[in-house]
Amino acid sequence: MQFSSSLQPARLIHRYKRFLADVTVQGNTLTLHCPNTGKMTGCAEPDSLIYFSTSNNAKRKYAHTWELTKTAAGDFICVNTARANELAAEALAGGDIPEFAGYHQIQPEVRYGQEGSRIDFLLSAGSKPDCYIEVKSVTLLEGQDRGYFPDTVSVRAQKHVRELIACRQAGYRAAILFCVLHTGIERVSPATHLDPDYAALLSRAVAAGVECLAWQAEISPRGMRLVRPLPFTL
Structure with missing residues (x-):
């Protein structure tokens, strides 16, 4: 499967309320939807490099979705279950x-x-x-x-x-x-x-x-x- 739109990189600030995460993109703070109900151990360390997708659905409260994390060891994790x-x-x-x-x-x-x-x-x-x-x-x-x-x-x-x-x-x-x-x-x-x-x-x-x-x-x-x-x- 190919991602329907190019994923954008960001730095994770923190995940909260299970379904939300704040990130920094070029110095600006952005709130993403986090499509994962688990503990996400090892997938959500602060300052991790993450990648997000963007929806063109105007009805969505949060247009951006957290898709991937890249670990310090260079491994990719898909957090979107x-x-x-x-x-x-x-x-x-x-x-x-x-x-x-x-x-x-x-x-x-x-x-x-x-x-x-x-x-x-x-x-x-x-x-x-x-x-x-x-x-x-x-x-x-x-x-x-x-x-x-x-x-x-x-x-x-x-x-x-x-x-x-x-x-x-x-x-x-x-x-x-x-x-x-x-x-x-x-x-x-x-x-x-x-x-x-x-x-x-x-x-x-x-x-x-x-x-x-x-x-x-x-x-x-x-x-x-x-x-x-x-x-x-x-």
């Missing part, structure tokens, strides 16, 4: 992920399950069982190269794992696609130290046949795409 689904949609449509090849119908945001969920993608094919795919954005880097999900306790993510277990028990394929949106991450694991309930549920899910795949994104201010699988370990 909505981009993970866009990257997954592009990769699925292009047949770029071999494990999901051969499905001719890709439906986003389909209602399913007993807990009122929407699956990110439902894949269908005449000769295969339907495949339910939940997409997760991974940006938390700890240690030299280990990525973790989630970056804090996530009741919503726990619900999604339960729903996928139920899909498997009903005879469908079920998978979690961890989109790694931090170029410094080389392997992915559940964050047992941050959300032990999620990690325990994920272990149950894998035992039930839920597939867990991690794919890393190539990221720059021009655009992004999923380019390679990474090891995933419980």
Whole structure:
């Protein structure tokens, strides 16, 4: 995917109220929309170099959206969690992920399950069982190269794992696609130290046949795409 407009650089002052961030651009202060509900550990350090997009929608209160952070080590992080689904949609449509090849119908945001969920993608094919795919954005880097999900306790993510277990028990394929949106991450694991309930549920899910795949994104201010699988370990 290419960004629809050129991203502009800025320096982060601070993030606040979860959805807002103040930055400096050529000596001026600008307030951005921050499309990320997580803790953003390592993604929002004051004075970080960040990149933002600008919308031409006159109805928006905040026209600018924080998209990327560049770390002191030179790694890019996509902090806009909505981009993970866009990257997954592009990769699925292009047949770029071999494990999901051969499905001719890709439906986003389909209602399913007993807990009122929407699956990110439902894949269908005449000769295969339907495949339910939940997409997760991974940006938390700890240690030299280990990525973790989630970056804090996530009741919503726990619900999604339960729903996928139920899909498997009903005879469908079920998978979690961890989109790694931090170029410094080389392997992915559940964050047992941050959300032990999620990690325990994920272990149950894998035992039930839920597939867990991690794919890393190539990221720059021009655009992004999923380019390679990474090891995933419980």
